[in-house]
Amino acid sequence: MTVAAKPISDQTATIEKSQVQVIARAAAIMRALEDTTTGLSLGEIALKVGLARSTVQRIVAALETEKLVVAASPAGRVRLGPTILRLAGSVRTDFATIAKPFLVELSKELHETVDLASIKGDHLVFIDQVIGSQRLRTVSAVGEAFPLYCTANGKAYLAQLDDAQIETLIGKIYKARTPSTLTKLSQLLDDIRAARRDGYAIDREEHALGICAAGVAMRDMLGNYVAISVPVPTQRFESERANICARLLATKRVLEDRFSTVNT
Template sequence: MEAPMSRLVTNDKSQVQVIARAATILRALEDENAGLSLGQIAQRVNLARSTVQRIVAALETEKLVIAATPNGRVRLGPTIMRLAASVRSDFVSLARPFLERLSAELHETVDLSTVKKDHLVFIDQVVGSQRLRTVSGVGETFPLHCTANGKAYLAQLSDSAVEALIGRSYEARTARSITKIDTLLNELKVVRRIGVAFDREEHTEGICAAGVALHDPLGNAVAISVPVPSLRFANQANHIAERLLATKRALEGRMNASAA
């Protein structure tokens, strides 16, 4: 005998709810290298501890989470790490032709970075063809408040979220660095309006940059930036901004087509 339609619909909703809750728990464990207790997870995701315990047990079976300490704390497991690494590698491969095209158009270096809490990590780079050019190593980290790619990311957040993430005062990397939140928030208003952020010798003297932010297929924040020696930047800033926005639109269109 076939199951009643109402029962099938209820079961489907229940299964979707479990998946959504599992995803919320996994997100709560992101960047928690020391792990969280079941009680801490329950508080963060606003679920009953018993519900968290059941879902965590299922995730442990698949090694999506593993024990972090003998006293019950858990952290992300090797399975989720492999999946994330695979998606990140796929995204870098997907983005690479767009970075190469942008670099060829501008004859400048193009960087791809991802956001890790309150800093950026460079994950790919296409070196420009100019003799005088800027190069940063893949894997290097940079602050958010004084970089073009960092400010492009911050502009996607609310003002309160910016303050919660990086505080109200910041290190001066150069004489041009923004060091107070009010000044930064005023600049982020402009970035939200035009879609591009600028670093005018705020991180490193002699180097300017423009950057845009977007999200990879997993929803992780990433940014594309073009660093340029200050001598060339003033005359190229508007053109670089236009090409960055065009590259962002093209890459987002490619990701949307892949997901369809």
């Protein structure tokens, strides 16, 4: 009895499917290593990603060849490698480049400073800024880290999480930065619920006296959360608040459309 050979097109499709599966598994392994500084053993990785240890071993060996993962200990633990840092730096630059014209336009419309931040654990880090044209304006240093619980952009990010995730990330009690800082989770959750409803979060002199802010959060083209905020001297914030929040939401929608276009 003869068995008909698979058509070439079917063979090609099978090979491509297998290649895509390997890439997906490699990505899952790297995500499993994302939040560990001491690395994981092959067995620990296998448990996290739901793959056989032998499969993990083959993929990790290939990732090590490209320095996407490196040895973390003599006992065989591995962690993310230097190639990841180089690639991540390139992506951050690309993201900031894409966002920059929209930040500039928003600053021109509002005549206020506009900040762009990425999320790093329980803090956010400013990665770009467009300084406003107002004589009295706010300025923060790019690279500076701020807490999530007392900043508009931080609270906008927290609004993307559920209440249990927020408690796990930042706990229940927080340091008072000003007399207006919300220092208990129960107080903060009231603001978070409002941010979920409205699409933006507000800082009412909670991080620094004399400064209020509005902020929004979104995912970039890689699915990482980023946040945009507009800090404003308190004396003119309330009169400008509605316009600031409306323009922030409009900018968020445009950027989300742009990120989805980049992904296609």
